[in-house]
Amino acid sequence: MSIGWMVVIPLGLVTLAFVWVKVEQKSSYNPSEPPTVLYYVPFIGSMIEFGINPVKFIRKNQKIHGNFFTFLMFGRRMTVCVDIDGNDFVFNAKHSCVTAEDAYNPFTKPIFGEGVVYDVPNSVLMEQKRMIKSGLSADNFRAYVPIFIQEVNQYVDKHWSKDEGTVDLLQSISEMTIMTASHTLMGPEIRSKLYEGVADLYHTLDSCFTPIRFLFEWLPLPSYYSSGKAHDELDRIFSSVITERRKHNGEKHMDMLDALMESRYKSGMALSDKHIGNVLIALLMAGQHSSAATTTWAMLNLAANPEVANEARAENEAKFGRKLGAKSFPEPSYEDVKDFVVLDNVVRETLRIRAPLIELMRKVIKPVAIPNTSYVIPAGNYIMAMPIISSTDEKYYKAAEDWVPSRWNTAEKEDDMDKATTDYGFGATTTSARSPTLPFGAGRHRCIGEQFSYIQIKTILYVLLSRFDFSLDPKRGMPERNYQSMVVFPEGPVLCRYKRRTS
Template identity: 30%
Template sequence: MKMEVVDGTFLNTILLLFTTIIISKLILSFILPKSNKNLPPLVPAYPLFGGLHRFMKGPILMLNDVYPKLGSVFTLKLFHKNITFLIGPEVSSHFFKAQETDMSQQEVYQFNVPTFGPGVVFDVDYSIRQEQFRFFTEALRVNKLKSYVDQMVVEAHDYFSKWGASGEVDLKYELEHLIILTASRCLLGHEVRDKLFGDVSALFHDLDNGMLPISVLFPYLPIPAHRRRDNARKKLAEIFANIITSRKNTGKSEDDMLQCFIDSKYKDGRPTTETEVTGLLIAALFAGQHTSSITSTWTGAYLLSNKQYLSAVVDEQKKLIEKHGDRVDHDVLAEMDVLYRCIKEALRLHPPLIMLLRSSHSDFSVKTREGKEYDIPKGHIVATSPAFANRLGHIFKDPNRYDPDRFAVGREEDKVAGAFSYISFGGGRHGCLGEPFAYLQIKAIWTHLLRNFELELVSPFPEIDWNAMVVGVKGKVMVRYKRRELSVNQ
């Protein structure tokens, strides 16, 4: 009987709460003055919870349903938040070009702070973050990239030398492992690559698995995955502190991103701390590891499923061998226009980051290509989707078809509709700093494969893994290989 009374009281409290919310909204709708703003249309949703059920099924499914009905600008309510989507280059210019004071990343990406650590990226104000981005830029200058390419080529040679004369492999698995080895050598330093790779790789695995969908809303929730994440972050900090101290004590200077961060100084002359260096390295690895392994896998799946383009990239390699011999360096990779377009098209169809977010700190207006104008109030979360925008039919001809030639001179579909037509790497003020590094890494890997193996896709063409935080390839990508050395006479 006592339990029934408690349950009844609880139920009455819930009913009273819902009734109060509904009555309050009705009263406010009569009391508050009507806004003169032309707000975007709302995605149909339930009261209180808003469009949570639709959003959790997958943003792309929602966009496929909503875009044809509401157009390129619309707002989705999630609890007390308003997420306004801007789809397409005609309406997304402000998203990419606005000052940080008007359109900020910091609030929406706070869930990265436990992983990257204190004092870096989204845990600091914009002025400090800009200086830290300068450190990234300096670490990725052309002279640095040239030395990184040499290391990439060595890693690819060493890794694939372990393959036999013929066999079958899971290409996704192989490329994931090669990418982390390459990243360790170029970014984290030889101490990690040569001596601590197993330990550091396992710790990064725990960090990676600590980034869950629930982490976006509750990054400090005391769950096992978060505890493992925090423990791994602590151990990584200890490892890099020892490496940094050793380098400083011995006076050794290495050719890697770790050294660049150690040597970096803020405008006031202050050097980076061990904590900052560790956080920046983790951010760099997170930004590049998944995107490069996913894109290199999609590139391979499409090439091996489209003989026309496979023949084209092989012919390009033959011409480069005839011109440069066996030399593969930064300048040779830069000449690979056909392979570049094939990678770019795989990225268009499958950008690993399917949503980009900002927090609006000021009102702004947009005009659609149909001429409709909408006012976006400050306080809205503003979103765009590379995965959806990259397949808009009025920009890309037959948008769901793999067609690298759409980027060739004379067509250049990614430029026809103006800036921000192609946003796989973002754009504007917050474009991806690691884009050149990623292309060079993927080119180096596929150059080695194309020159040393005949490859055949034996499993079905892979599906998309929509359940991952960084959207990638679902399941295995089985490839049959046969070793052979490419020559200009073949």
Template identity: 25%
Template sequence: MAAAAAAAMVLSLAVLLFIFIFLHLLESFLWKPERLRAKLRKQGIGGPTPSFLIGNVSEIKKIGALTSAAKSTEANSVTHGWASNPFPHLEVWRNRYGLNFAFSSGTVQTLCVTEIETVKEISMSTSLSLGKPDYLWKDLGPLFGLGILSASGPTWVLQRKIIAPQLYHDKVEGMTSLMVECMNSMLRLWEAKVENDGGQSEMNVDGYFRTMSSDIISKACFGSDYSKGKEIFEKIRALQVIMAKESIGIPGYRYFPTKKNREVWKLEKEIESLILKVVNERIESRSNEQDLLQKILEGAKNLKEDDKSLNITRDKFIVDNCKNIYFAGQETTAITASWCLMLLAAHPDWQARVRSEVLQCCRDRPVDADTVKNMKTLAMVIHETLRLCPPGTLVTRQTLEDIKLKNIIVPKGINIQIPIAIMHQDTRLWGPDAHLFNPNRFSNGILNACKNPYAYMPFGIGPHVCAGQHFALVEVKVILSLVLSRFEFSLSPSYKHSPVYTFVMEPENGVVLNVRKL
């Protein structure tokens, strides 16, 4: 009798547990997402109807496939009206549902914002209630972890306090000679190649720039040269390419032992091991370096192991921030410099104008921090390049509490997305020539380049704006000024203009130029 009663109790508990789990899954995957969408619909924000669990992922892939098929039938040319290429579904839904609309990626509910006054409100908000989306450290955790690129709240505040001061103007100016040194080493390789090829050489320049920018970030921030960090950069690059195709928000997908996930997990472990090796070598050397790595190590000492308020351990704090710096330091500068050379090659009149300015500024002195400050035409070209070909493609935020933006009450748990490329080429903001390369629009500075300066956001917006933007701009100026002072270049017939998304917007087939020494 007692055994039967015990068995009945166990069965009852099992049924209750099953019901609890079932209701929890319904809440997480159905009821909560629907409540969030309903709150936006009541405020007049429309969007496509999602499917259970996968949201609008199928429709996103369908629109992408149709766009790819259409592009493959077009003749290749350097055109800039490609803002919808990486995310064609955003352009389709924007035209269908309005400037602000909602959609779902798996169970992640997203409010896409392209109405400029709402964008302005997001830019001006300093509230910690607007953080980074949690899918960055969940679905994309192997690449971003909980580093400065993906963290929110107290974690992000601590990281910003440590990292940002190391990239302020005075610090960057002190790094300029290092940038020149690394760049000169690369240009000597170019000179040798051009000479060996008989005076003109075809080069895929973005590969050179990626190696060179990696060398700069290694020396400036980690106290070592590219050769020591080469394996880290290569593995982060491999992880970046794999994870760029990840579908976020699909429940449990990242835990399935698929071939791709197994490769991701393997790379993640290898990258962590390599970074900790660099860290341990620094600790054992008892170095007095005051570079960014040292500041991260000192900041990590202030963490308690498994500190619940920060949700991050000491080793994870170090590894994730190093991963973020390796990734951002390599990609942003290399891609921007590559796009700049491509545009100058396609517009020889502007190439000649910038070269004339560079030679004039450097006539009696070497390239340094003060020299590049005076290169106004070069700055205009860089800003126009960042407008047409921004390395970053999306500004993303997540509401950690209910928040009011203009006339929209955005409920807690919504992801906010601003498509940078679409904002940068909106003819209502930039005029009818928004798709054309016209550096003159920046002749009176960024604030006067278009109808609303908040439409220009190549380094993000608000408190989470890229901490390394000044570093990147100075580095690109140094790169371009040195290249232009020694070489002239044109687009190779083999160049195929095809921007592709890999968390940054990069040239799918590289930037192939014909390079000739002056």
């Protein structure tokens, strides 16, 4: 090819792309819709800039366009809705206009399986949430706390057996979380099979739970086939455990599996065995990573701020009237864990600046007007809430990017959110979503795992702080956020130093 052509062809392609973008932007311009972020690559739009650092991208465009704007992402029009008005609009949008199932089901169905969560009409999901909540009662939590303690102790005895060392904190915490969650949600039978391949099956399903699946649900990646096989195998294992439990009818287990086996729809119908298994998989996928990410971020911040770790120890030593030490520490009850104030603030503050789920989406199925604006979002667009934008906004919190758990001791704990509640079918939920900090979402899709996560995370932190002192690895320091997965984890390797406490 001559040098002339080597110049003309790329130039021609760039010009074509430029014209395409201009035509695309002009034809999609509509003054009644929120403004669209300028982009330079046709079809792909702002996907790359958003994907690299979504928080930076959204903050930059919030300054230019305000709290409502649209960007193009691989042919999809995504309307971002931020600040407390945006949070309220997305989380409380009318279900007849805007749905989570149309946004999420294409990529959750192959992992969760059919007939549960986003693969059923919203009214059925609300009933399934009610059933799940029956496994998250105070009585269940009373049974779960000793299991959390036992699992963490077993883990550190085995894996952190030296007097001091450096560990990959994310890996360790993820393993502790999967053990505590599997044991309490799925029951001791499944927990005992973790080392017999169940952990590998989870891992296979997990590897498919990536944002790429949202964009390319049709792409025949090999991992999609292996996830189907892993799902079938898990179904088989759950079904054999359920059959075994039925044989011992009347023997009560305080776990989620029992709660689901006993639950009924309003019609009186029970969940099928297959759907029980699918709900359990969904819960593990929904809860495990969010809790593991939050616990890891909390531990990293405690390692970087030993005075807060000491404050938590001092509070608990005063409460139990004895020293916490590597060899022995008082075993708290569920009520004790609920009352750990410093650790409560630690979790709350970690969720404020490092919420694990930062992009919460819905699909618009009927045009929907944004209250108090002239904007109407057309059907076909997606809308996205990002509460992390308001929860790290200086307008609401002083030194908003800093990790300061004690800020929750003061009035900041009480925002001026309207406390009226609505019951969508799974218990009362605060009606308004006009709060700057919403790590568990709001409205009909609000998380039902909040209390479980607080108890699980606070218990893990309590055991670890009782037994070890922590510091950040001096070479690695505090990791940045990794935005490449569905859940925002710290960028690996997440190194942390531990030292066994002497007393």
